[in-house]
Amino acid sequence: MNFRYFILGLLAEQPMSGYDIKLFLKSLDWLIASPSFGSVYPTLHSLLEDALVTVDVVENDDKPARKVYTITEAGRQALRAWIGQPLECDISLKTFLMRLMLAGNLSRDELVTYLQKRRSQVKVHLDALEKIAGEHDEAVGLGKRLAFDFGLTAATTEIHWLTQTLEGLS
Amino acid sequence: MNFRYFILGLLAEQPMSGYDIKLFLKSLDWLIASPSFGSVYPTLHSLLEDALVTVDVVENDDKPARKVYTITEAGRQALRAWIGQPLECDISLKTFLMRLMLAGNLSRDELVTYLQKRRSQVKVHLDALEKIAGEHDEAVGLGKRLAFDFGLTAATTEIHWLTQTLEGLS
DNA sequence: GGCGCCATGTAAACCGTTACATGATTCA
DNA sequence: TGAATCATGTAACGGTTTACATGGCGCC
Known part of the structure; x- marks a missing residue:
């Protein structure tokens, strides 16, 4: 449901740009879901505001500059807290799979x-x-x-x- | 995704109140999804406004009055149009199952x-x-x-x- | 020249949830 | 007396989509 922590979890594995994230999520469209750009970018801005990630602008000569986001220590802590919380009566398949994908932190x-x-x-x-x-x-x-x-x-x-x-x- | 037509489809099988619909949907929570009352009632009002359903207030002595909604001919037409439309690249499992449930109209x-x-x-x-x-x-x-x-x-x-x-x- | 890909972003609209309010009845 | 079920409804909030805008590069 909430892509915020799923995106944060993906950044925990490797730094990515919003475009990278969107492409990866698109490939998982059937399995999980694919938020639009209009959802991905604001989420990234919000994570940045909360200091859970940092940005690096990577300039390219032939391609447009990319904004690569990297998770911070505070971000890892927030992620652990989210993953650790009990499952309630949630049971949405998508949420189950999103969390399963982040099992590396477990x-x-x-x-x-x-x-x-x-x-x-x-x-x-x-x-x-x-x-x-x-x-x-x-x-x-x-x-x-x-x-x-x-x-x-x-x-x-x-x-x-x-x-x-x-x-x-x- | 859009419960509007799914609810209309349920009414095509038998007249129901908002409460009935919510209860039935709740039993399908895992299989499809269960919209809240705050979603069911306004949807019903909207269907009524578009003349796709009619209401009958059924008074009960011991229980509160129920508003039973019945589909109209215009409603059946709208439902057929919705069901008949091509599947696009939709493929959401929930949408597939919602339409499958209404297969009686096919x-x-x-x-x-x-x-x-x-x-x-x-x-x-x-x-x-x-x-x-x-x-x-x-x-x-x-x-x-x-x-x-x-x-x-x-x-x-x-x-x-x-x-x-x-x-x-x- | 036009199309498609790369890459980022914003604002309005949409749909749904959450949280509230009302009020009667039944059961412990 | 208080809780649970039946039954309807509204308003604020939140997350996502849709639709837009920008701009450079490569290919046919």
Whole structure:
């Protein structure tokens, strides 16, 4: 949801310009989401104002100058605080993946806990979906039936993936 | 994304109050998304203003009065226009599922075309993901590797589901 | 010359959330 | 008495998109 910390997290791995960030995010469009330039640049300005990043203007002879942003120590601290905060009942897939991408800032144990928590949350929603899919059962329109079926498949797959990933991690 | 037409689509199946809609959407929270009351009621007012729905105030003795909204012929027309419009490069999973849920307004052929288009779009994104996952391969952080892996699994599963569903439909 | 890419930025509009207000009923 | 559910609504706020503006380079 909030790209602010995701962008900060990307800068924690390597300094980037707003254009770089936008391009990378565009390649993740399907997986996560791609904010527009009109969202990326102001976010960067805001991070700069809060001293979580610094800028270096890199001049190029043939290409326009680039503003490369680098994370500061305060930025790393803020990032750790954001990543460390509990998952609540958040469960948005996009947020899960954004945080997962920044798992480099997590210890192995923290990552395991994160994935386990996600798994239990998906399980809750799978059970809930099974229940309402059972209630609506017949009579309900074809579209709803298909959508419920897709949800069941997606949730089951995610739980399976989480279990396998957790096994690979231990 | 835009709940306006999704809500209109739900009303096409049966008249509902804002509260009913919110409850149903809440049960779909994980699968699609659940707009708040502060979003549902104004949307309903807007639909009413555009004469796409009508209201009936149903008084109850023990419970508060409910405002039950019913779709009009103009509303059905607007809904058909929305559903009929091409998918562009939209591909947001939520939008796909919202439209899928309203498939009752589609002919069998249109539904098949819709699912086929979705499948080809997911395939494009699967290929793109495989490419960037291959590029980043080693060196890239654990988090990114996991996220890419999840994306690959999710996309593969969706394509598989679409293929099976299409087979079941013919 | 025109198109597309690189690169940055701003302002208005849009859509949604959060937080509030109201008020009746039921249950502990 | 207080909390929870039912039921509707408004206003401020926030994040994002859309649409614009700028400007140089390389290619056909």
